[in-house]
Amino acid sequence: MYKLYGSPASRAARVMWALEEIGAPYEIVAAKPHSDALKAVNPLGKVPALLDGETAVFDSTAILLHLSDKHGMLTFPVGSPERSRLMSVVCFLIDDFEQPLWTAAKHSFILPEALRAKEAILPACHHDFRNALASLGALLGDGPFLMGETFTIADIIAGHLGGWAKATGFPEPEGAVADYMARVRARPGWQAVAKARAAAA
Amino acid sequence: MYKLYGSPASRAARVMWALEEIGAPYEIVAAKPHSDALKAVNPLGKVPALLDGETAVFDSTAILLHLSDKHGMLTFPVGSPERSRLMSVVCFLIDDFEQPLWTAAKHSFILPEALRAKEAILPACHHDFRNALASLGALLGDGPFLMGETFTIADIIAGHLGGWAKATGFPEPEGAVADYMARVRARPGWQAVAKARAAAA
Numbered sequence: 032m033y034k035l036y037g038s039p040a041s042r043a044a045r046v047m048w049a050l051e052e053i054g055a056p057y058e059i060v061a062a063k064p065h066s067d068a069l070k071a072v073n074p075l076g077k078v079p080a081l082l083d084g085e086t087a088v089f090d091s092t093a094i095l096l097h098l099s100d101k102h103g104m105l106t107f108p109v110g111s112p113e114r115s116r117l118m119s120v121v122c123f124l125i126d127d128f129e130q131p132l133w134t135a136a137k138h139s140f141i142l143p144e145a146l147r148a149k150e151a152i153l154p155a156c157h158h159d160f161r162n163a164l165a166s167l168g169a170l171l172g173d174g175p176f177l178m179g180e181t182f183t184i185a186d187i188i189a190g191h192l193g194g195w196a197k198a199t200g201f202p203e204p205e206g207a208v209a210d211y212m213a214r215v216r217a218r219p220g221w222q223a224v225a226k227a228r229a230a231a232a
Numbered sequence: 233m234y235k236l237y238g239s240p241a242s243r244a245a246r247v248m249w250a251l252e253e254i255g256a257p258y259e260i261v262a263a264k265p266h267s268d269a270l271k272a273v274n275p276l277g278k279v280p281a282l283l284d285g286e287t288a289v290f291d292s293t294a295i296l297l298h299l300s301d302k303h304g305m306l307t308f309p310v311g312s313p314e315r316s317r318l319m320s321v322v323c324f325l326i327d328d329f330e331q332p333l334w335t336a337a338k339h340s341f342i343l344p345e346a347l348r349a350k351e352a353i354l355p356a357c358h359h360d361f362r363n364a365l366a367s368l369g370a371l372l373g374d375g376p377f378l379m380g381e382t383f384t385i386a387d388i389i390a391g392h393l394g395g396w397a398k399a400t401g402f403p404e405p406e407g408a409v410a411d412y413m414a415r416v417r418a419r420p421g422w423q424a425v426a427k428a429r430a431a432a433a
Contacts, residue, residue: 090323093320096319097319115294119274126334155339
């Protein structure tokens, strides 16, 4: 059984969502950041991390790639044009769609207090996020998903970030992107994770 | 022949480095961001983008994955533990090692002037980068490369970022990480790119 390190409130939620979609059983291991137990799986001491037998994987995106390739679900085979497009979209999500949210979070509660500059950086974060919403709309096209008819790890990352943005007061999507967010977050896979998050809160 | 969109001064340099290591011929296409020519390859209108026959790939990391998988070089096969580790390291580099550099660049010359807050965010960027240097050292271990004896796309990303950090006055690596940066940047592949960058400057 997969051992997932990280709480449902962290980016481990993306991994849980993927495992729900795949239908693979998993166990959540409560391990504090930088604890010895976590460092045995991820030398950097961060969550999420996954233990799959003897193989340790860390960073939520790397874990999504590991699981989707292993199960042949939520992705496309390496060497196909669809795979290269999927990776382009995933990299856009990490570089442009997540970055403003993560920068704002760092300056809200992660950095040492003396280094935080939330008021100074929030306008730029909102600006970048508005641009990223427009890019997401361009990539989505007629949908229903980012890769057309196939629900993939890109939709898991985007759907998770959509909830994060809403919860932290970032600009809201409109039109087709708003419909898309509602569509992916209504899936039973995410609903199961949302239930676990509510129970843990 | 591969068509690479983006100048050697952009993150296209990473793609050039990979193509030099692989020994594959390529042509650099001068295309302005958001031009119609570029949008035909990357709907987001950003460089770098790659055209491989009919397949369009964008974002430097996605392009490195495309090329390394296609040529079976600078990577490991999907399904191997080494591949999952490589992706963990690549995601660390994008999330933690590049992010402070990119945030500082945005606030230096990319964001609209009214939104820039360089003085306010630079201490946090340097703090995050110092932590990322320590993490890089932990991942490097005894080296010589991030994945041990095999030079991979992770070393291309790290080596490129090392030069970017130095050029913009970020904290300098020491000890094993400094030796590592010198080792990867001395490779003929990077030296060829550096020559093209100097010629274009």
